[in-house]
Amino acid sequence: MKTIKVSVVTPDGPVYESDVEMVSTKASTGELGILPGHIPMVAPLQIGAVRLKNGSKNEFIAVSGGFLEVRPEQVTILAQSAEQSSEIDLERALKAKERAEQRLHERKQENIDFKRAELALQRAINRISVAERRI
Ligand code: ATP
Secondary structure, eight states: OOOEEEEEEETTEEEEEEEESEEEEEETTEEEEEOTTOOOEEEEEEEEEEEEEETTEEEEEEEEEEEEEEETTEEEEEESSEEEGGGOOHHHHHHHHHHHHHHHHHOOSOHHHHHHHHHHHHHHHHHHHHHTTOO
């Protein structure tokens, strides 16, 4: 089976690098499935999961938005933050979810805080969902 090199990089440094058979994720334009030899492209990413397939094995990474660059033999994901499922602190994500929900319920803040709380909630829900995919 052919493989494609994947690198996930954040402002704090590299998070993941490996050769995989397929990269799947959700771009702003919809679901993307990238196989070796894919046409070059750049796409913005939403808060979501990246699935890395190798044989019958799937690994998941939680990303908090960023960009995906595809070249025929390499996929680079530049993310604001990214965690492999095994690195996610589930307790922390559950607490972040609770905090964000609390803020959204209070609704006392200006719009900008409301948006921030919504994004924090999305990040927390994404981390919880990726952490639950641990093998
Ligand atoms: P929190 O409120 O818990 O800090 P957050 O969504 O505000 O969550 P970010 O600003 O997205 O956090 O990330 C800050 C740093 O902390 C990043 O390096 C990110 O990878 C890491 N991080 C955040 N939440 C978790 C988690 N649940 N498990 C592991 N690492 C995390």
